[in-house]
Amino acid sequence: MLDDALARELGLDPDWLRGEDGVRLLVGALVPEGATPVAQAYAGHQFGGWSPRLGDGRALLLGEVEDPAGGLHDLHLKGSGRTPFSRGGDGLAAVGPMLRELLVSAAVHALGIPTTRALAVTATGRPVQRETVQRGAVLARVASSHLRVGTFQYAAASGDVDLTRRLADHAIARHHPAAAEREDRYRALLEAVIAAQASLVARWMLVGFVHGVMNTDNMTISGETIDYGPCAFLDAHDPATVFSSIDERGRYAYGNQPAVAEWDLARLAESLLPLLDDDQEQAVALAVESLGQFAPRYEEELTAGLRAKLGLEAAGDGPAVAAVVAEALPLLAATRADHTGFFRRLADAARGDEEPVRALVEDPSALDGWLGRWRALAPDAAAMDRVNPCYVPRNHLVEEALTAATLGDLDPLHRLLEVVTDPFVERPGRERYAEPAPEGFGRYRTFCGT
Incomplete structure (x- = not known):
């Protein structure tokens, strides 16, 4: 293919x-x-x-x-x-x-x-x-490159500071050229990677993507998603969701991804310490200060993304908007609503038809208070359709397509690719591609493929 x-x-x-x-x-x-x-x-x-x-x-x-x-x-x-x-x-x-x-x-x-x-x-x-x-x-x-946090760890472990410096200079030139304009160019590199990864992980969380193996060798300096081994998308929204067959303790569960990203970035900071300052104590202080940018940057990206998904980009910054946005993901978790379907069908509610989104939860009354407060903010349904996908690679459909492909039949894979590569356009006759896994699908497990 x-x-x-x-x-x-x-x-x-x-x-x-x-x-x-x-x-x-x-x-x-x-x-x-x-x-x-x-x-x-x-x-x-x-x-x-x-x-x-x-x-x-x-x-x-x-x-x-x-x-x-x-x-x-x-x-x-x-x-x-x-x-x-x-x-x-x-x-x-x-x-x-x-x-x-x-x-x-x-x-x-x-x-x-x-x-x-x-x-x-x-x-x-x-x-x-x-x-x-x-x-x-x-x-x-x-x-754009395959430079990873693990690349810097390898260079740092060699004890050759000049090697780490040359690697950092290459990463700046290749991915973050604005860092070269600062006097503290290597701290600027660290902060650029922190910002890129905060944005990336926030985007994963917004669409319900579970990477599954966030080891430091799978975190890129560019901020690109890499390594699609045990990855999968949420059906029911549950922060504890783990798909990887080898993640027995849930280290890389959906809800843990921001904290793990921050942990990985701390390992990058450790690798860069000799470049941040000749005095190790001062270098550590600078690294810790820079790492402190991750959480607020991540929250900013996640909140902005949720506002867009809820159709509230033009709704102002009042406390009513902040409360509705802050309660959205906990509401999905409490009701175990289908992650992709909930946001997509929420646009129907913005147009006045709440039944499609209510049908996604066992107890529709659990949505009453939040839906009313959200609708009072006049969400933009058309804007929601532009950012909330109708189609993602549903786990049962992925397995169906891959099973057929390994037997030589690529048609199911081509059909699935057709919808997931144009995910915001809802098409008649493709309803099954927007539906959660059937009840008999069971607990989903993925494997790294090695």
């Missing part, structure tokens, strides 16, 4: 990519002239535990692609084979997990959230042994 539109954005010819040389490029069998592919090294905290050497165990950075506007993008393969960081693994990937990343990253992009993007998933015909024998595939994805 090839994303033709993304290929054209990058200045690549989709027809060439479908040809023999293009396919060889997309699986790592053809190295472009002048390119020097590398498996990137990084460290990381995984579920809170320190791993000093991780790196691309099944991935390969082919090189950079310059788009027609002059922008640079990493072209990165996943599942192309063993690397020096494979640690006994085969370096391969199976069709199902790679198609999951293609599908969900496309949906996240369509929702306006910064993300790595899948250019193609190419079946290799090679068997991959996991719990069972599966069909092999290689994912080709693009990002």
Whole structure:
């Protein structure tokens, strides 16, 4: 599967990519002239535990692609084979997990959230042994870069301050050039990453996205979503929701994502301490002060997003508006309302028909007081439709599409991609794509695919 539109954005010819040389490029069998592919090294905290050497165990950075506007993008393969960081693994990937990343990253992009993007998933015909024998595939994805918090941790752990400095200078030039204008450029870099991640996680929370594996090696310096292994979207709104099969203690539950992001950013700050000040005590004080920007920035982004989702952007800043906004997510949690459906059907209530949103909760009377106060603020239904998706990759539909795809039938995947990549336009005949999982679907579990 090839994303033709993304290929054209990058200045690549989709027809060439479908040809023999293009396919060889997309699986790592053809190295472009002048390119020097590398498996990137990084460290990381995984579920809170320190791993000093991780790196691309099944991935390969082919090189950079310059788009027609002059922008640079990493072209990165996943599942192309063993690397020096494979640690006994085969370096391969199976069709199902790679198609999951293609599908969900496309949906996240369509929702306006910064993300790595899948250019193609190419079946290799090679068997991959996991719990069972599966069909092999290689994912080709693009990002503004693949620099991670774990990249800085790896450099810092080497004890080479000059290496950390050069890495930071590269990150500033590549992602946060405004930081170079400040005298304290490395503190400015830290604060730019903090701001980018606060915005990113707030956007995840607004659409009910659960990343599932927020290790420091999966937090980008650019503020793009990366690694779509055990990710999923909420059906019933519940802050304790965990989808990942290996997250036994709920560290990366939906409601924990802001706190985990702040924890990860503290690890970035630790890596940058030698660049913040020669005096370690002063460097720590500066880092702590900068980290203090995360929570207010996150709350600002979340509140602004909720105001938009509730149609209250033009409603002023009075206490009545603040109360309605602050109570929205706790109300969803208390009623276990369908996250996506609640906000989408709330626009019907703004137009005078409350029945669709009331039908989403077991006890409709629980909505009475809040709905009345919200409607009194004259919410803008048309504005709500523009920011509240009708379609997200519902978990049962993702599984249905991936199961069919692994058996060679791509039609369900194409149909699901059609709606989730145009998520704000409600279409007749696509009602099942907007419905929560059926009762028999059970507790959903996702896997990292390695």
